[in-house]
Amino acid sequence: MPRPRIVALIALLCSLLGLSGVAGAQVATAAPVLCDQYASTSIQGGRYVVGNNRWGTSATQCIDVSGTGFTITQADGSTATNGAPKSYPTVYYGCHYGICSTSDNILSPNGLQASDPQFASVATSVSMTYPGSGTYDAAYDIWFNKSRPSTTTGQNDGAELMVWLNHTGAIQPIGSKIGTASIAGATWDVWSGNTGWNVISYVRQQTTSSASFLVNDFWKDVVSRGLGSTSWYLTSIQAGFEPWVGGTGLAVNSFSVTTGGTQPTQSPSPTQSPTPTTSPTSTPTTPPATGSAGCTATAAVTGSWGGGFQATVTVKNTGSAALSRWSVRWAFPGGQTVNNLWNGVASSSGANVTVANAPYNGQLGGGGSTSFGFVGNGSAPGSLALTCTAS
Structure with missing residues (x-):
């Protein structure tokens, strides 16, 4: 989808004039609610940007920014569902367009080439909440x-990789469906189009409110279809919503990007509105061992509601060997x-469930743990x- 250029142009003008006040006004530093068209602010010490x-559309949209994401609190107006959406709060x-996250950002200012060894370890997680009405998609937007790039103030000319976790109403991705793919433990319908750059959209066949994956797992599929290249440069990883009708109540509860093989973290919330009613319960298993690689797994029920519950399982290497x-x-x-x-x-098979490590959290040193x-x-x-x- 097209993205605004005005912020980048103002920032560039201020740089040329030696000014800081005007450009600074475009990126709020302590605004819990953003209603200006292209207003943005940083969170988590500059690690992420919320916009x-x-x-x-010219209709009002406001987002309430939290320390880990945002919630749409006002979403006026609507657009035709056979055209472009109203916005992409993210x-x-x-x-993106001259506004960069500043803390631990391996993509700034010139992007990360997909052939770089670091690219294979870039992982991301998100947890979202959906309202009971509206027409929207909930999606990642990953730009190449x-x-x-000498700067990151303009429109990317390579690819827009979208990962749709959910969508409602009569909307569909740009282009046409070209196949399916099995990635990150799910099956996706694959769509392809071009709006001056390639748009490749992966639409999850079973919708979800949370996801964790390696960016490279999707990019490898893009490259295999001839729609991208390992010579291209990743410039941003975004998660948010494209609303056509309504949108109030859409929320990113948590979002993370990790590099160097570390584990993405998230605190997912189901699409219901659970109220925790159960105290966490723990069940340790395999007895600890030393001098070799062994593991224990401990389960904790962290919340429950009518017809559902949420749990966390901690896996620990009990040996000294990795x-x-x-x-x-x-x-x-x-x-x-x-x-x-x-x-x-x-x-799973009937009542029996097996969970294997994800590509990014299988390696644990002696005494190390993941969840x-x-x-x-x-x-x-x-x-x-x-x-x-x-093993």
């Missing part, structure tokens, strides 16, 4: 430039099933008998 980005890592892979198995005691799962790859979480259907179990296997 209102109301580019497709939280992002990297640089064909050549190493392990490269792990898996956790259990059987639900009362007909429960997994709805959404993050930071792992799940498979995955899931939202389950059914009543919260009192305990889960977990078995952890390491």
Whole structure:
């Protein structure tokens, strides 16, 4: 989708004139609610940028910024569902139209080439909340430039990689459907179009409110279809919403980008409105071992509501040797099933569930730990008998 240029132009003009006040006014530093068309602010010490980005309408849109994301609190007007959306309120890592996240940003100011070894380890996670009405998509927008950009103030000319986690109403991605793909533990419909740059959209066949993945897992599929190249440069990773009708109540609860093989973190919220009613319960399994690679898995129910619950499982390397892979198995005691799962790859057969490590969190040094979480259907179990296997 087109993106605004006005912020970049003002920033460039101020730079040439040696001014700072005007450009600074475009990036708020302490504004909890953003209503100006292209207003933005940084969060988490500058690691991420949150932007209102109301580019497709003159109607008012306001977002309430939190320390980990934002919520749309006002979304006036509407646009035709066979055309462009009203906006793309977003939280992002990297640089977009001259506005960059400043803390631990490996993409600034010239992007990261997809052939760079660091690119393979870039991972991201998001957790979202959806209202009960409106027409919108909930999607990542990941931007690539064909050549190493000298600045990141303009429009990317390579590819716009979109990852649709959810969508409502009579909307569809740009272009046409060209196939399907199995990526990040899910099946996706793949769409391709061009608006001056390639737009490749992956639409999840089963919608979800949370996701964790390696950017390279999608980019490899893009390249295999001849729609991108490993010579192109990643410039930003964004997560947000494209509303056509309504949008109030859409929220990014948490968002993260990690590099160097570290684990993305998130605190997912299901599409329901759960009220935690259960105190966390822990079930340690395999006894600790030393001098070799072994693991334990501990489950904690962190919340429950009518017809569902949320749990976190912590995996720990109990030996002194490093392990490269792990898996956790259990059987639900009362007909429960997994709805959404993050930071792992799940498979199930009846009541039996197996969760293997994701590509980015399998390696654990001696004494190291990681975790995955899931939202389950059914009543919260009192305990889960977990078995952890390491190699």
